[in-house]
Amino acid sequence: MVNQISTKTFSVNGKTYAPPAAPVVVICIDGSADEYLDTTMAFDRLPNLKKMTQQGYRGMVRGALPSFTNVNNSSIVTGVTPAVHGISGNFFYDAAKDAEVMMNSADYLRADTILAAASAAGRKVAVVTAKEKLRDILSHKMEGIAISAEKANQAKQETHGIDGVEAIVGHPTPAIYSADASLFVLRAGVAFIENGLADFLYLSLTDYMQHTYAPEAEASLAFYEAMDAEIGKLLALGAVVGATADHGMNAKVKTDGSPNVLFVEDMLEAQFGAGGFRVICPITDPYVKHHGALGSYVVVHLEDQAKTDEVRKWLSIQPGITEVYDRATAVHVLEQPEDRIGDLVVLSGRDVVVGRKPKYHDLSALDGTLRSHGGRYEEMVPMVLSHPLNSAYTMKAAGDPRNFDIFDFTINGTN
Amino acid sequence: MVNQISTKTFSVNGKTYAPPAAPVVVICIDGSADEYLDTTMAFDRLPNLKKMTQQGYRGMVRGALPSFTNVNNSSIVTGVTPAVHGISGNFFYDAAKDAEVMMNSADYLRADTILAAASAAGRKVAVVTAKEKLRDILSHKMEGIAISAEKANQAKQETHGIDGVEAIVGHPTPAIYSADASLFVLRAGVAFIENGLADFLYLSLTDYMQHTYAPEAEASLAFYEAMDAEIGKLLALGAVVGATADHGMNAKVKTDGSPNVLFVEDMLEAQFGAGGFRVICPITDPYVKHHGALGSYVVVHLEDQAKTDEVRKWLSIQPGITEVYDRATAVHVLEQPEDRIGDLVVLSGRDVVVGRKPKYHDLSALDGTLRSHGGRYEEMVPMVLSHPLNSAYTMKAAGDPRNFDIFDFTINGTN
Incomplete structure (x- = not known):
């Protein structure tokens, strides 16, 4: 592999990146609560992440809220908060249009991406995402390869920057509800570096496995072990690797194992009367086997704005609700x-999800007990780096580092 | 060692405990953020905690707030929240007496302890704490041994339930600002079981090392390795061991490494005028090398109660402040x-401490950079159990388990 790798410095959203002459790989292990690393490592099934911890760095970083996938992926590729990039969930209620609007499109992205800037600076950029839904945002204005595992066999040079993905990767397009959906993403990353097709990669996995299995389940242990093997190949190829997660994951169940749900619109109607409330669950997406549109974060729109503080106060002390903010405070x-939240923003506890009304939530498609995210208890996630931190970034890692600083840490922070 | 160990069931604070015929040891690793286990385990220096993870259980549990030592130790030995046991910090402001009152005394404890109930049920109970300040609360109404490492050489049969501690433990009374202060606690536990002096133990360490060293520091790695060796001896003696922490620990520093402090009383006076505010830092204690009375939790008393909501709103959106509650909501x-909090309760971020005014805080005695706790980002802590969870407690561990369920998990939850 003889490639000239560009080390040209580039700036985006107020930060400057000085990439090394080695392949740079940032991995978002979707839904990877730290417990998944803890448990799998204790069983000696993460040799490469263990080596990264020993030789590089492992610590905790704080994600963006709500602790959802597209919010945090948008933050990771822009390096900024949702307040700046504008993606606050999968959906928001546009009051002017009286419509619930889906945000899985770069049209809603208000910041440029590190990936686009890297490609403009001469890096061979590849973004591989498990779910097709993220591809548009992640590849915004970017030159290079942009594919999803979900639709790998539909990738074309004109639209995706590459032909014949399955042959290059050596694996067929995976089922989206599978461990392979994430493993394909990592395998594609390995293949693209091996073939000189990319030297600046963002690999974004999917959390189907974490939604479905607790860390100690054999299926999860085997999944993490297989991920670790691919990470080992990236390291062997000389890549500088940074891995983090978009959000954690917790069981949202009562002690009998049944889903622990607060239907906020029903609660508000019972307390304050029907008709005045619209609850939006911004976790809602087309992938039905993950969470049934139930997470630990909803927003509430009130017909009667004068009631906002009364409703806030009442919601604040309901068991299972952990935080309630009015719009200005949530900002x-x-x-x-x-403009993309509600009059109130509501977060729930580690074992509690908040929903709208039962009819909006179908849990029959779940493959396991309800495990989900979105709130404060899925905010803290691991960060693992292949190379040791330099002194400035050792300080930064000791303060309040963010998961969306992962490109900064990987590129600027390591020796 | 031929001892008849009582398996008599006992109840306290609404929970029933059915102890096994083996020594039961609960360890509170003071200030042990999960990162300490992660990093030390990645360096293969926690073989016994690793074995416990493989053969028993490791997961995260939620502590009591504020995430302070005596609050959580009180919760652990009673199994209930601060709302029930009444210990809300080291200090509170008693408005009726117009005095700041220290709570390091069982006089302030409003709940009975598991330790006292176990001793009444025939267990040979020993409580060993690193800091003398905790001994009174932990040994409340208890028959058995109750000593501190700090004053081990002052223990007497009449007052502490034991004579000649140093000879029994085989180590001298340690300096309180040392790794040995915690190691002595564990060594005492080992010695008491070996000598048939105790079969139901609570071992509460001190967080001087965690306040002083980050997880990757060699001093910390060596400390955890030494702790692990003592835990191995407890396991070899056939003990059922449960370990958790009272709170986590984070660097509270700016990017230049200097302390990141918000002096809340100064802030309030600058915004609302002097004289109307009293800020209490309930972390304040006599051990000066830990944190300079700076943690991520303070309470505020207002002269003019009518201003409460205005002040709450203003404080809520100050950078570094994460949560502000009025008294009723904080409850x-x-x-x-x-009755033991303020008109407002204020929490700060992962890298931020809140204080009163500079003159109340002396950071010159610190042995390292400022590392502290007290807020939401030190709430989640690890729980490690030597034995596998039974099915009911597997469910419980998957929901919102608390660090103060540790006796329940260790006694009732394992097979």
Whole structure:
């Protein structure tokens, strides 16, 4: 592999990146609560992540809220908060249009991406995402390869920057509800570096496995072991690797194992009367086997704005609810875009999800007990780096590092 | 060692405990953020905690707030929240007496302890704490041994339930600002079981090392390795061991390494005028090398109660402040005793501490950079159990288990 790798410095969203002459690989292990690393490592099934911990760095970083996939993927590829990039979930309610609007499109992205800037600076960029839904945002204005595992066999040079993905990767397009959906992403990364097709990669996995299995389940242990093997290949290819997660994952169940749900619109109607509330669950997406549109974060729109503080106060002390903010406060405390949240923003506990009404949530498609995310208890996630931190970034890692600093840490922070 | 170990069931604070015929040892690794286990285990220096993870259980549990030592130790030995046991910090402001009152005394404890109930049920109970300040609360109404490492050489049969501690343990009374202060606690536990002096033990360490060293520091790695060796001896003696922490630990520093402090009383006076505010830092204690009375939790008393909501709103959106509650809400959301908090309760971020005014905080005695706790980002802590969970407690561990369920998990939850 003889490639000239560009080390040209580039800037985006107020940060400057000085990439090394080695392949740079940032991995978002979707839904990877730290417990998955803890448990799999204790069983000696993460030799490469263990080596990265020994030789590089492992610590905790704080994600963006809500702790959802597209919010945090948008933050990771832009390096900024949702207040800046504008993606606050999969859906928001546009009051002017009286419509619930899906945000899985770069049209809603308000910041440029590190990937586009890297490609403009001469890096061979590849973004591989498990779910097709993320591809548009992640590849915004970018030159290079942009594919999803879900639709790998539909990738074409004109639209995706590559032909014949399955042959190059050596694996067929995986089922989306599978461990392979994530493993394909990593395998594609390995193949693209091996073939000189990319030297600056963002590999974004899917959390089907974490939604379905607890860390100690054999299926999860085997999945993490297989991921680790691919990470080992990236390291062997000389890549500088940084891995983090978009959000954690917790069982959202009562002690009998049944889903622990607060239907917020029903609760509000029972307390304050029907008709005045619209609850939006911004976790809602087309992938039905993950969470049934139930996470630990919803927003509430009130017909009667004068009631906002009364409703806030009442919701704040309901068991299972952990935080409630009015719009102005949420902008500050939760780093939200003011026009894409609700009059109130509601977070729930480690074992609690918040929903709208039962009819909006179908849990029959789940493959396991309800495990989900979205709130404060899925905010903290691991960061693992292949190379040791330099002194400035050792300080930064000791303060309040963010998961969306992962490109910064991987590129600028390591020796 | 031929001892008849009582398996008599006992109940306290609404929970029933059915102890096994083996020594039961609960360890509170003071200030042990999960990162300490992650890093030390990655360097293969925690063989016994690794074995416990493989053969028993490792997961995360939620502590009591504020994430302080005596609050959580009180919760652990009673099995209940601060709202029930009444210990909400080291200090509270008693408005009726216009005095700041220290709570390091069982006089302030409003619940009975598991340790006292176990001793009444015939177990040979020993409590060993690193810091003398905790001994009174932990040994409340208890028959058996109750000593501190700090004053081990002052222990007497009449007052402490034991004579000649140093000879029995085989180590001298340690300096309180040392790794040995915690190791002595574990060594005492080992010696007491070996000598048939105890079969139901609570071993509560001190967080001087965690305040002083980050997880990757050699001093910390060596400390955890030495702790692990003592835990191995407890396991070899056939003990059922459960370990958790009272709180986590984070660097509270700016990117230049200097302390990242918000002096809340100064902030309030600058915004609202002097004289109307009293900020209490309930982390304040006599051990000066730990944190300079700076943690991520303070309470505020207002002269003019009518201003409460205005002040709450303003404080809520100050950078570095993460949560602000009025008294009634804090009782619910933070599980606090209403009469021992402030008109407002204030929490700060992962890298931020809150203080009163500079003159109340002396950081010159610190042995390292400022590392502290008290807020939400030190709430989640590890729980490691030597034996596998039974099915009911597997469910419980998957929901929202608490660090103060550790006696319940260790006694009732394992097979």
